[in-house]
Amino acid sequence: MLRRLRTALISAALVLPLPAGVAAPAAAATAATPADPQATPAASQELNWLAQLPNRADHRVLSGFFGGYSGSTFSADEKVASQLSTVRSTTGQTPGLVACDYGAGSTIDTSCNAGLIDWARQGGLVSVSFHAPNPARPVGGLYVHLNDFSQLTDPTTAVGKQWRATLDQVAAGLQQLAAQNVPVLFRPLHEMNSTYQQAFWWSGQQHADFVAVWRNMYTYLTQSKGLHNLIWVYSALCDTPDPAGYYPGAAYADVVGLDCYASDPAAAQGYDALTALGKPFAFAEIGAPTDNNLNPPAADKNTFDFGQWATAIHHRYPATTYFLSWNDSWGLADQTPAGATALMNDPWTVNLGNVDLAATPTAAAGPPAPADPVDLLSGFETGTEGWTAYQQLNGPWQVNEWASQGTHSLKADVNLSAQRQVFLNRTAKTDLSAYASISAAARTAPWGNQAGGTTAKLYVRTGPTGAWYDSGATAVGSNGAMLTLPLAGIPDLSDVTEIGVDFTPAPGATGQSSVYVDDVTAARPTALLEDFETGTDGWTAYQQLNGPWQVKEWASHGSYSLKADVMLDQQKEAVLNRNYGGARTDLSGRLTLAADARTAPWGNQAGGTLAKLYIRTGPNCAWYDDRGQFVDSNGTRLFLNLAGVPDLDQVCELGVDFVPAPGATGQSSVYVDDVTVR
Structure with missing residues (x-):
């Protein structure tokens, strides 16, 4: 929420102190088991209830709202002059989930706990995030990249010691909630894949370093601090490369989610990559579209239709367990009343007063998956x-x-x-x-x-x-x-x-x-476009060193894949693609394009190769891609959401664009396999 925080910080500095078509079927829901084997019964029950919402015959999605920054703008009282009160008076509904942020980039404050405890007693769910102060302070700020990120796991280093002190403050607040048996949707280090100029200090780190820090934090809070009331939420930024690349593993996360401020919610990228991880999925932040990912543009203020989110969840994101609207000018209270009303009164939406954690249906085992058209x-x-x-x-x-x-x-x-x-x-x-x-x-x-x-x-x-x-x-x-x-x-x-x-x-x-x-x-079934079992299937390459060839040395399905050699030193994007020329192909009515991509284990990949699944359509062959994910020798499934892509009946080209990292050297190879469309 980097763009929302800037406004909040400015406001706090000025006024401190101050007191958030056709419906696709639900993806198969999993009877969720917490990552923490010692999770409290209340946390286990809440996680399982959330996980089963998309599998109910009446298909439900929990509503949520950001209540504000603790000690500054937070208010969880929908009956007073707060933004929650505006949502209630506008829509006739009160969100079932309220979130608080313990940090505004410079300090940790947990005074919002009283409001969260009261909210839980009313039957609502609560979430906590924290914009952690940069452990390199006073030199580093919230938006200053931390170069010593790997040292966070070592409390004998300066930044590690400061990070441990921050975690101790956060733990003290979470322990107050644990003492009241309040489960917490805990969302640390969010938007870690952000590539914006003012990304958080923890964003854009090396994948292995981020995973190590997350796992260390998880172990410290659950074991050393004894916090077993937490439901761990991994939340990436949508429409941004590599939403799943920083995932810490199934044993360290309970929910996967996206923060998303898209002008066209149905075309947002990242859902398919995250639901493929097999965890319950949420939109951990939604709001009006932003200008340069910092503030809503003037032209969009008070004009965004949140009803688009209801339609998008029905059509494109049926595995969604909850959504959480941000506050201020990004949120439900400040945008078109008709849109807010449509979302909060949608038949799928569960609001405060209708949260019944005891009504958990039995669900067949199996991970969520993108729904067929x-x-x-x-x-x-x-x-x-x-x-x-x-x-x-x-x-x-x-x-x-x-x-x-x-x-x-x-x-x-x-x-x-x-x-x-x-x-x-x-x-x-x-x-x-x-x-x-x-x-x-x-x-x-x-x-x-x-x-x-x-x-x-x-x-x-x-x-x-x-x-x-x-x-x-x-x-x-x-x-x-x-x-x-x-x-x-x-x-x-x-x-x-x-x-x-x-x-x-x-x-x-x-x-x-x-x-x-x-x-x-x-x-409709998934259709296989190419699997390279009979040859190159009409695919070619651009800016490669050699190839492409049908090879047997790696395959995600079957026995063969498509391969090309690349020269990393040249820092050129290499493309494996199929060009349909004047004939074109028709993918109208399809919702998701997918392909497996891989790099060879040789060559110096430096920061990692980014692979973008793309499609070109229409008379001018306009380009649309999935923003990219980092790939390695293990292979990665890429997904491109086709909602909102025009001229799908005139597809002139599709392929995978491999982008080497700055500083990559030597020769390597890239692979594509199992190209499908739903």
């Missing part, structure tokens, strides 16, 4: 959309009493005592041959004696005989459940004659109840 088959926002029912008591109707997405679903009354299967279905010819799976949200009403519980099957019937294929029985209740039917191996998918949900009451169920269906979608 989907088409909405039926959302019931415009009516029953051709759906009927069989063996129901009454209905079906379009209702707004429950919805997994939007505001409406399809409902029918059922007689449980009759012990009959009830079907909600649409009988019409549909072509599903281009899809990998279909999904639907199903629910039962809370009334009636469900006995052992109602089960539901999502099914299709295909071909001239109407052959039946279903997802298998899944228990459903009043919280809802997501049903998914893989389509691989099902014949006659071009001739689907019926799609529906079969509800089967349990033996002994009695009385009347109701069943619901919503958000029926079809997901």
Whole structure:
């Protein structure tokens, strides 16, 4: 939050003292286990609750707000004249998460703890970050790069001793929260990948040094200080190279996130790289776009539409567990009221008063992953959309009493005592041959004696005989459940004659109840563009030393990859690409381009080679890239978000641009493999 802090510091200096389309399906959520094996039950419960939010049939995302800097601008009282009060009066909602910052770049202050403890008692969640003073002070400032960063792990050095003193002050504040059994989303050393001129002193360090400092800090706070109430949040800057390159490892982080001030939230970069790490994902900061990443430009003040974030989370970032709006002119309180209202009242948004940590659903194991592109088959926002029912008591109707997405679903009354299967279905010819799976949200009403519980099957019937294929029985209740039917191996998918949900009451169920269906979608599969198993697949190279060739010495999938030799001394970008020439290729409707990139272990890579996955589109072959990630001999998966990229039906080129670091010398090689599109 480097750009927000500058304004806060100026204000504090002056007035001190002063008293934050088509919906993609959720990514598979993990039953989260804290990195800290000694995590308190409250911290474990909170982390698991957050991790499961995207997997709920009613798909939820926790709202958050930055309350301010401790001892300066912090206020967590939504009932007084604070920015939280403005959010509440404007939107009718109060965020479920409030954050405080212990440091404003020169001191550590933990007096906001009283407000955080009160917030937790109201049922809210709390987060703590700290703009740590530069341990090289008084010479170094918040935005002065620390050259002795590796010494932070050694308390016998001058900077190491100062850093340890800072951690002791932070620990004292966190221990006050621990004493009150308050779990903390703890977000240290954020935006570590920033490349801006006024990046923090800890930003842009060597990867290995940063990881060592993070792990040392983690061990010191959890073991030496006994802080087991912390949920560790790794938060990089979006639209900036290498968001995952500083990741300290699964044993040292619980949540991965992005700080993001994008003018077009749906086109922000970094989500795919971070969700691939397998941890719950969050937007740890969001706000109005910034000018030179420091302050909102005058033209954008009070004009940003936060409703864009609701749309982007639905369409592009369905694994999001929470978002946290910054305050001041970047935040919900100062931008368009309609946009703030849309975000805070979105059906997915969980606000204060609706945080129920005991309502943690059971989720299948597996890391979050970028969602496949989907088409909405039926959302019931415009009516029953051709759906009927069989063996129901009454209905079906379009209702707004429950919805997994939007505001409406399809409902029918059922007689449980009759012990009959009830079907909600649409009988019409549909072509599903281009899809990998279909999904639907199903629910039962809370009334009636469900006995052992109602089960539901999502099914299709295909071909001239109407052959039946279903997802298998899944228990459903009043919280809802997501049903998914893989389509691989099902014949006659071009001739689907019926799609529906079969509800089967349990033996002994009695009385009347109701069943619901919503958000029926079809997901398209990942398409392989090139894997180099049969040759170079039309790829060429630019500014290479030799190549490219199909080689067997490394592959991320299969047996082969594409390789080219490069001369690092020349400090020239080397490009491996495929140029479609006048023919072009059509990627319209696709959401994510991905590729694996690698450098050889030989040659002096200096600060590391940066690889950018890019695409060129339209009549002028305009360039769009992923801002880049650092790659090494282990290989790295690159992702390019295609949302917002124009002219995807006119792709003239795609490839990977390898940029050597200043000072790199000698000869090396670069590789590309497994180029896919979703």
